[in-house]
Amino acid sequence: MRVHVALGLRIGMNADMRNDIIDLLVIGGGVNGCGIARDAAGRGLTVTLCEKDDLAQATSSASTKLFHGGLRYLEFYEFRLVREALVERETLLRAMPHISWPLRFVLPHHSGLRPRWLLRLGLFIYDHLGGRKILPATKSLNLRENAAGKPLKPMFERGFEYSDCWVEDSRLVALNARDAADRGVRVMTRTMVVGAERDGSVWRVSLRDAETGETRELRAKGVVNAGGPWVEDILSGKLRLNTPDRIRLVRGSHIVTKKLFDHDRAYIFQQSDGRIVFAIPYETDFTLIGTTDRDHTDAPGAAVCTDEEADYLRKAASEYFEKPIAAEDVVWRYSGVRPLYDDGAKSATAATRDYVLRVEATGEGAPALNVFGGKITTYRRLAEAALEKLRPHFPQMGPGWTAGVPLPGGDFPVDGVARLADDLRKAHPFVDARFALRLVRAYGVDAAKILGDALKFEDLGRHFGWNLTEAEVRWLMEREWARRADDVLWRRSKMGLRLTKREAAALDDWMREAGPAIVAAAE
CATH class of the missing domain: 1.10.8.870 (Alpha-glycerophosphate oxidase, cap domain)
Structure with missing residues (x-):
């Protein structure tokens, strides 16, 4: 059955699909949609997931590829979010040691920016807020003597080294989808929701095969809108629901350069505009540099790393590296749109990275849960919270179960x-x-x-x-x-x-x- 499920639309759109009523339809094949589908199936619900393109087609393959608490979020007093993310780092690391691994970050002290005592305080909080057990603690560095200081300008004499985790973001999505399918989820890629309406206690949803144009109807007792940057379009255009909640589209761009340093540690560079930029060892022979935070006003699918953003990232890293990064050093660049919950923040950088879950239901009507915001590190916790929001409508569902359960291929020790x-x-x-x-x-x-x-x-x-x-x-x-x-x-x-x-x-x-x-x- 698993292989048949994994083959997608043409096997999935059969007579049973048209006649049966499933528990949950999840719209969106990014990390949140696949995480919710997996969790729901493991709790005993019947689930279908549809994605209009490929899995991780958009935001979920365009991240900085980190499981991290978000050190800079402490400055915005996002303590709950940071703590939740810090706890999750090690939970996720144990569940997927093949696609995630510990990574040490070097934070050089810039005398013109945050004082050293403030960095030390922030890192002390970071070390102790999330119950760190596997990852090593922060330590001070003499960059004149440590190998991490060799690629840097001589002006950077002192710094700190702390822990976070790397993750292969788009593989994370694919493996969640595969595990969901193993548990009975019908996963249908390249399948678009073209319309939906409530019919009493069920949703009637029209789906279209993007390749053949074939249209079919599915009936579900509940719908999860995990459309990422398209969540508002789905909410108002497909589900035809009204809500005051809005998202703020923020574009994050990255560049990949030829390898800039030989060791296996990453850098986190402070910037005079208040942002930080990472420089991370990437795919053995390259260095990943990102990210930007720009409000995105175009269509979500039109996100590209502009020349201006690429120049910003090159200059930001070149402020620290002794050898400047030239335009010809860039071998690839990419960009994704973060669907942040619009909390009215003055800047894209200050906008919350926390998630907001809203259930739309009237009386005995079928529920629709809309997912706003979120970050890749907290996708599993988001899925748990989403299912608990839906529990009043599905009282038969089982308890949460995903903590510590390995993803496909990940059943081996962290150091294995x-x-x-x-x-x-x-x-x-x-x-x-x-x-x-x-x-x-x-x-x-x-x-x-x-x-x-x-x-x-x-x-x-x-x-x-x-x-x-x-x-x-x-x-x-x-x-x-x-x-x-x-x-x-x-x-x-x-x-x-x-x-x-x-x-x-x-x-x-x-x-x-x-x-x-x-x-x-x-x-």
Whole structure:
């Protein structure tokens, strides 16, 4: 059943779908939608999730890719949010040690900005607010003697080092969706909600296949609007509900450069405008720099990192690095729109990162829960809170269960990545260290299933470039809803940084041609 569920719309839109009434329809295939669908299924509800594009198509693949409390949010007195996020870091780390890992951040003291005592105080609170157990504590650094000071300008003599966590954001979404499907959720990508109306105790929802144009109706006892930047469009345009709640669209842009330093720590740089900018080791050979905070007034899907934003990020990092970052050092840039709850803040930077959940229901009418705001670190807690909001309408649902339950591939110790990579190489001697580590970091214990009984590289099928093979692509198509080259190269992985345009086009041609046969074989 799991494989059939994972294949999406054409299998999902059958007669049973038209006639049965499910408990919950979740609209939106980002981290919040997939997290809610997974949690709901584990509590015993029947659930369908629909996403108009690919999983993690928008905001959830365009983050700074961190599980963090948000050190700078302390300045805005967001203590509840920071504490919740700090507690979640280690909860999530244990559940997904393949796609998330501890990361040390170096904070140089800038004599013209926040005083050293204030930084020390903030980091003391950060260390103790969330019950840290796995991650190491803050320590002071002499940047003239420590290797972390080598890439920096000589003026930066002192600093601090503290802990947060890295996470592969779009893989987080795909794995939540896969686990949801394993628990019975019907996941339908490239499926748009075109209209919905309440009919007493149920919602009648019209869905359209984005590829074939086929339209079907689904009936659900409740709807969750987790549309991210499109939450207002869905609320008023599709569900036709009126609410005073609004979102503030804030664009966050990033640049990826050639590798700027050799160690494995990240930097957090203060800026004179009050913002901070991260410089993070990325995909072995690159450095990720971000993010900006700009109010976004265009369509959510039109977010791009502008030349102005890219220049801002280059200059912000160059204020600290001894070697300035040139425009030609930038190999990729991306941008996403954060759907923040509009709390009336004066600036995009000051707008709350907390989430707000609203249930719209009248009398015995079917409920609709709308999700406003949120951050990737608190997605699991958001899902728990969303289900508790819906409990009066679904009293039969079970208790929360997701804390500590691993995502697919993540059932191994937090410090077990190196051992898994070694085991993979012992079983498959043709796999080099770099290939093995990439597979384990993406798939955890499932990496061995992808390689199967292969004795040589050629046994993995067609080679698409770098170390991307047919065996891996088939896995992603069968189990993670990948349908196009971009799904594989920019969301299920970041191999788009490696493959040439010609190789990417060849992959897309192969996936379009092989897709129907792969789906038919999986049936």
